[in-house]
Amino acid sequence: MNIFYILFFLFLEKIPQELQEVWSEIDSIYIDLDLHKDMVEEKKTSIQESEEKVNFIESDIETLTNRKTKFFALRSQLEEEIEQQYSRLSSVLNDSLKDKQIIPSWFMVFGYDKHLDAYQQKVKGLTGSISSMESSLSKVSIDINAIEDLLNSSLSKKDKLYETLAKKEFELSESIDALEEFNSTYEQEIIDLRNERNRLELEIEAETILTYRGARWELPLYKPCEGRLSSPFDPNRLHPVLGYVRPHNGQDIAAPKGTPIYAAETGRVIFVGEKSGNWAGLGKFIIIQHAEGWTTRYAHLSKILIDNEKAVKRGDLIGLVGSTGLSTGPHLHFETRKNDVPYDPYPYLNSNEK
Numbered sequence: 001m002n003i004f005y006i007l008f009f010l011f012l013e014k015i016p017q018e019l020q021e022v023w024s025e026i027d028s029i030y031i032d033l034d035l036h037k038d039m040v041e042e043k044k045t046s047i048q049e050s051e052e053k054v055n056f057i058e059s060d061i062e063t064l065t066n067r068k069t070k071f072f073a074l075r076s077q078l079e080e081e082i083e084q085q086y087s088r089l090s091s092v093l094n095d096s097l098k099d100k101q102i103i104p105s106w107f108m109v110f111g112y113d114k115h116l117d118a119y120q121q122k123v124k125g126l127t128g129s130i131s132s133m134e135s136s137l138s139k140v141s142i143d144i145n146a147i148e149d150l151l152n153s154s155l156s157k158k159d160k161l162y163e164t165l166a167k168k169e170f171e172l173s174e175s176i177d178a179l180e181e182f183n184s185t186y187e188q189e190i191i192d193l194r195n196e197r198n199r200l201e202l203e204i205e206a207e208t209i210l211t212y213r214g215a216r217w218e219l220p221l222y223k224p225c226e227g228r229l230s231s232p233f234d235p236n237r238l239h240p241v242l243g244y245v246r247p248h249n250g251q252d253i254a255a256p257k258g259t260p261i262y263a264a265e266t267g268r269v270i271f272v273g274e275k276s277g278n279w280a281g282l283g284k285f286i287i288i289q290h291a292e293g294w295t296t297r298y299a300h301l302s303k304i305l306i307d308n309e310k311a312v313k314r315g316d317l318i319g320l321v322g323s324t325g326l327s328t329g330p331h332l333h334f335e336t337r338k339n340d341v342p343y344d345p346y347p348y349l350n351s352n353e354k
């Protein structure tokens, strides 16, 4: 390992740590922001609940007011009826007095007592109905009082709720103000942190490029894997799994699972892992960037033994043969590309010199 690599790794240790700190600062600000937003949502919900309560009580008040009106009507009806009965009673009494005055003496002898009995009966009946009406009138009055009590308590509840509502709305507007203030305070901080992050990333990029001045492209390439050439580079190949013509952008080297795979030339790893979509067929694969716009790809690996962004030297062990992705058996699919255009690797291969 030369001094370049050592410096590079030291640098890689330091910068990501700073980046990590920047990221966690941004994260904590977002968490704070979410908390504030949650608070505002909570206040809004509680205001909504209070408004529902107010509506409920208002409809209660309406029902009570209707009942009260009905009872008032009932009361005045009863009062009218009582008055009528009283006037009937007084006319009955008057009649009896008149009769008394004009009744002839012979009538007094023969039937007056009977006549008087009938009057007394009538008076008794009327008095009874008056007193029963008066008792229902007092019942109605009691009901009206009860309703008025209920109505008053509902009204005062409503007033209290309106007070609470106003308080909550005030609190909400304060929270929103605080949130806005928070946003404007941290907006600049987030922008600064993002700029800082970009600057650090550019620094890494610049350093990486510098470090990889060591990248090479010397032919013939180092043989990436020992094995049998099972399928050559072919722009018009009938795909063995898919069953239709699809260009074969590399060459296949059949070898048992676990056979070591080596970097064909010195450079920097720019991808390790799997990708979806058109790339899914490659299974686990590696891309290494070399000099002059050349890259090499190693696909269908059972295991990747190198990390992304790392420097690799010609002949370094980078992975093991496998059959991941679209593959009929263990083999290495090896590509050479210049500015992303695939070229037949065959003419460049088969050197065992490091």
Ligand SMILES: [Zn+2]
Pocket: 231, 248, 250, 251, 252, 332, 333, 334
């Ligand atoms: Zn292939």
